[in-house]
Amino acid sequence: MKRIRINSGKIGLVFRNGNYKSVVTEGVYWVLPFEEVFVYDMSKPFHPSIELNILLKDERLAGRLVVAEVKDNEIALQYENGNFKNVLAPGRYAYWKGATEFAFVKADLNKIEITEEIGLNTLVRKEVLPYVRVYVVEAYEKGLLFIDGKFERVVNTGVYYFWKNPVAITVLKADTRQLQLEISGQEILTKDKAALRVNFYTHYKITDIVKALIESKEYEKQLYILMQLALREFIGTFTFDELLEKKESIAVYMLAALKDKAANLGVEIRDCGVRDIILPGEMKEIMNQVLVAQKKAEANVIMRREETASTRSLLNTAKLMEENEMLFKLKEMEYVEKIADKINNISLSGGNQIIDQLKDIFVPRK
Numbered sequence: 001m002k003r004i005r006i007n008s009g010k011i012g013l014v015f016r017n018g019n020y021k022s023v024v025t026e027g028v029y030w031v032l033p034f035e036e037v038f039v040y041d042m043s044k045p046f047h048p049s050i051e052l053n054i055l056l057k058d059e060r061l062a063g064r065l066v067v068a069e070v071k072d073n074e075i076a077l078q079y080e081n082g083n084f085k086n087v088l089a090p091g092r093y094a095y096w097k098g099a100t101e102f103a104f105v106k107a108d109l110n111k112i113e114i115t116e117e118i119g120l121n122t123l124v125r126k127e128v129l130p131y132v133r134v135y136v137v138e139a140y141e142k143g144l145l146f147i148d149g150k151f152e153r154v155v156n157t158g159v160y161y162f163w164k165n166p167v168a169i170t171v172l173k174a175d176t177r178q179l180q181l182e183i184s185g186q187e188i189l190t191k192d193k194a195a196l197r198v199n200f201y202t203h204y205k206i207t208d209i210v211k212a213l214i215e216s217k218e219y220e221k222q223l224y225i226l227m228q229l230a231l232r233e234f235i236g237t238f239t240f241d242e243l244l245e246k247k248e249s250i251a252v253y254m255l256a257a258l259k260d261k262a263a264n265l266g267v268e269i270r271d272c273g274v275r276d277i278i279l280p281g282e283m284k285e286i287m288n289q290v291l292v293a294q295k296k297a298e299a300n301v302i303m304r305r306e307e308t309a310s311t312r313s314l315l316n317t318a319k320l321m322e323e324n325e326m327l328f329k330l331k332e333m334e335y336v337e338k339i340a341d342k343i344n345n346i347s348l349s350g351g352n353q354i355i356d357q358l359k360d361i362f363v364p365r366k
Contacts, residue, residue: 001030004037009099011064012037013048013055020054023061042096052094068093068104073165075131077118079103087127107131109163112147123161133162135171142209146170151214172213178205178270181224185278188232194240197278200231202254203271204262211266219265223258227272230257243277250274 005028006012012024015036024037031037040046046065048055056062069092070076076088081101088104095102107116109131114123123132136159137143143155148168155171162169183200190196204223206212212219234253235243251273262269 001032002035004029004031006039009042010039011042011096012039013061020050020058023058023064040096042099044096046094046096048094052092064097066095066097066102068095068102070106073109075107075109077105077107077122077128079105084122084125087131107163109165112162112165112167112169114161114163131164133164133169135160135162135169137171137173140175140177141173142176142206143171143173144209144213146172151210154209174206174209174213176206176209178203180204181220181227182275183224183227183231186228186231188235190235190238190240190243192239196235196240196243198231198235199275199278200227200250200254201273201275202227202258202269204267204269206266207263207268208266211264213266216265219267222265223262223267226258226261227254230254233257247274247277 004012006024006026008026010026012029014021014024014031015038016032017034021035029037038049052067056065056067068076068078068088070088070090072090074090076093077084078086078088078093079102082103105116105118107114107118114132118128122128135143135155137155137157139157141157145152145155145160146169149170160171181202181204183198186198186200188196188198202223216222231250231254234250234257238246251271254272255269258269258272
């Protein structure tokens with residue numbers, strides 16, 4: 001006979017001629033020569049050397065085991081002493097009772113939603129992530145959830161987890177911030193057949209994500225075409241000169257024209273306006289010539305006005321001097337003073353005649 005010892009935290013299975021006989025716990029035992037004892041650590045999973053179903057027929061052994069059965073399309077999350085340990089694929093698993101507290105959370109992978117009591121920290125573990133689909137909707141986004149191609153619901157900002165299985169899941173997302181759409185270099189004819197290139201912008205925001213992504217195909221392209229048509233309609237009703245005068249009213253018209261049509265696309269128009277109106281090269285030359293001619297005409301008018309005012313002033317002055325001899329003399333002295341300012345030296349000749357002449361200038365006659 002052979003003496004064996006089973007230490008604390010260990011357990012033994014006795015086999016006779018290869019067949020299971022009994023289970024032995026902590027203590028000292030004598031076994032026959034044709035018997036064999038397999039010792040197991042109770043703190044670790046039980047991996048038997050023979051079929052588990054055969055061993056479980058022994059009620060004494062079965063009472064010392066925790067058995068977890070994981071069916072097809074299931075997984076089980078294994079916890080030891082309250083801490084996540086591992087993910088169990090389909091199969092049967094056995095663990096010893098007593099040394100370690102084992103717990104299991106089973107999940108049906110045929111489902112879409114994760115309804116089991118599983119913490120977020122566990123879902124993002126590397127052992128669990130292969131069985132999970134993750135979708136992120138940013139703070140500035142909204143999303144539409146489709147399951148097997150069928151619209152399910154609107155999803156707001158957040159992180160969404162679904163079990164991974166053959167069922168198709170799609171999350172369409174849309175940016176809900178204020179966006180800008182531009183029409184650049186759009187060639188449009190005015191009423192008088194002047195070809196212009198217009199740069200136009202629109203600020204808009206998605207207000208109904210279902211209309212924008214489901215009921216409308218490529219809503220942004222449709223909005224772009226609506227802007228084009230409204231812009232052509234407005235500009236085509238005015239001549240070039242009228243359009244330049246009413247340029248500020250384009251935004252008002254476009255807001256009114258696009259409001260209801262954009263709402264059908266799930267979009268709200270916030271603001272719009274003309275960035276540039278670009279003229280062709282020939283039109284630019286003509287406009288420059290017209291501008292130069294206008295400025296010359298304005299300059300000529302101003303010159304004529306000044307000449308008229310100057311002539312009228314001279315006429316009034318002449319009338320006053322004609323009526324008042326003293327005023328005439330004062331004006332004459334004013335001019336003499338101006339002449340004298342430019343003379344450095346005066347040479348006199350002719351005797352008393354010069355004196356008499358100066359006297360005639362500065363002394364009024366009675």
